[in-house]
Amino acid sequence: MASSTSATVLLSLTITAPYPKPTTCRFLLQPRNRYLNLSSSANFSAKALFSSYNSNSVPLTKELETNCNSLTLREICQDHVPDHVLGRMEELGYVMPTDVQREALPVLFSGNDCILHAQTGSGKTLTYLLLIYSVINPKRSAVQALIVVPTRELGMQVTKVARMLAAKPMDPEVEQKSYTVMALLDGGMLRRHKSWLKAEPPNIVVATIGSLSQMLEKQIFKLDSMRILVVDEVDFIFNSSKQVSSIRKLLTSYSSCNNRQTVFASASIPQHRRFLHDCIQQKWTKGDVVHVHVNPVKPMPSCLLHRFVICGRKEKHRLLLSLLQSDLPESGIIFVNEQVRTAYPSSCVDF
Numbered sequence: 247m248a249s250s251t252s253a254t255v256l257l258s259l260t261i262t263a264p265y266p267k268p269t270t271c272r273f274l275l276q277p278r279n280r281y282l283n284l285s286s287s288a289n290f291s292a293k294a295l296f297s298s299y300n301s302n303s304v305p306l307t308k309e310l311e312t313n314c315n316s317l318t319l320r321e322i323c324q325d326h327v328p329d330h331v332l333g334r335m336e337e338l339g340y341v342m343p344t345d346v347q348r349e350a351l352p353v354l355f356s357g358n359d360c361i362l363h364a365q366t367g368s369g370k371t372l373t374y375l376l377l378i379y380s381v382i383n384p385k386r387s388a389v390q391a392l393i394v395v396p397t398r399e400l401g402m403q404v405t406k407v408a409r410m411l412a413a414k415p416m417d418p419e420v421e422q423k424s425y426t427v428m429a430l431l432d433g434g435m436l437r438r439h440k441s442w443l444k445a446e447p448p449n450i451v452v453a454t455i456g457s458l459s460q461m462l463e464k465q466i467f468k469l470d471s472m473r474i475l476v477v478d479e480v481d482f483i484f485n486s487s488k489q490v491s492s493i494r495k496l497l498t499s500y501s502s503c504n505n506r507q508t509v510f511a512s513a514s515i516p517q518h519r520r521f522l523h524d525c526i527q528q529k530w531t532k533g534d535v536v537h538v539h540v541n542p543v544k545p546m547p548s549c550l551l552h553r554f555v556i557c558g559r560k561e562k563h564r565l566l567l568s569l570l571q572s573d574l575p576e577s578g579i580i581f582v583n584e585q586v587r588t589a590y591p592s593s594c595v596d597f
């Protein structure tokens with residue numbers, strides 16, 4: 247089974263212990279400031295350990311829960327997301343859903359506004375991108391989806407994933423108009439974007455609030471055709487005194503929650519009940535907004551084991567895998583320098 251990991255793994259492995267019998271397993275690769283979650287690609291069912299539905303969420307019956315747990319991403323997205331996007335998704339290694347994808351996608355495909363509340367690296371970006379590809383029409387030259395991000399760096403990452411998913415199918419037989427994704431980010435070439443927006447509006451815009459507000463104020467583009475609005479890292483945006491008035495304006499003046507599907511994503515939403523209340527009261531979302539709360543950040547485990555192993559550069563990868571196999575930790579953090587794609591034999595990850 248393919249997963250993403252690093253060829254230059256530093257053998258610094260932190261594992262939580264003592265572990266209960268590992269029926270589920272979770273590894274976090276941490277490249278600088280971001281966690282990458284490998285659990286879903288390794289076909290884990292982490293739900294029992296990490297998931298929680300809060301009272302605002304749609305309860306799942308036991309039977310439905312069991313069925314949902316075994317569905318692939320393709321099965322969940324079938325009849326919603328175009329086939330060539332599903333093909334690309336699988337080529338990129340997204341086969342089994344993460345917890346947040348499993349729980350949020352059916353809610354999103356049913357048209358509900360949603361607060362995606364799940365830890366960093368849990369797969370929120372792919373969740374809202376799949377929703378976007380289920381809704382937009384590439385033949386319409388209009389901004390149909392807008393993703394607001396707090397920083398240029400996050401904007402570049404989201405744009406990259408959006409473009410990778412939308413890449414034209416290799417098969418020349420498949421006639422497919424390609425989706426256009428524009429990154430409208432602070433520090434970018436806004437003049438060039440202006441001409442592009444006027445000449446042929448893209449289907450999806452990924453924007454920081456500063457650049458976006460400039461364009462909206464100058465009426466370079468309008469949000470009349472916007473069907474999906476995503477605000478990523480919503481807690482960060484609402485906590486920034488610079489960004490908060492612009493985001494409020496975007497949510498209520500430049501567009502109306504009745505004409506769009508609104509998704510807020512965040513790893514942490516302090517006072518989430520209050521936020522949910524505000525969403526409805528302030529008309530940032532419709533009244534039936536669903537709070538999908540998955541993988542709440544767990545308190546620190548009672549014990550952390552830190553293994554320090556000295557080895558040659560070429561041995562790192564093999565040694566890491568054998569340590570994981572021998573220790574069988576329930577969870578761990580792996581610090582990596584860079585990422586390349588590599589294939590794990592399934593025996594290595596299927597604990």
Ligand SMILES: Nc1ncnc2c1ncn2[C@@H]1O[C@H](COP(=O)(O)OP(=O)(O)OP(=O)(O)O)[C@@H](O)[C@H]1O
Nearest residue numbers: 283286287340342343344366367368369370371372
């Ligand atoms: N279903 C999946 N199968 C395998 N890998 C996945 C899946 N979904 C997401 N990933 C990978 O997991 C990593 C984290 O995903 P993503 O960036 O979407 O998380 P996130 O919740 O949006 O994180 P953040 O809160 O930092 O924005 C990425 O490398 C992504 O490619």
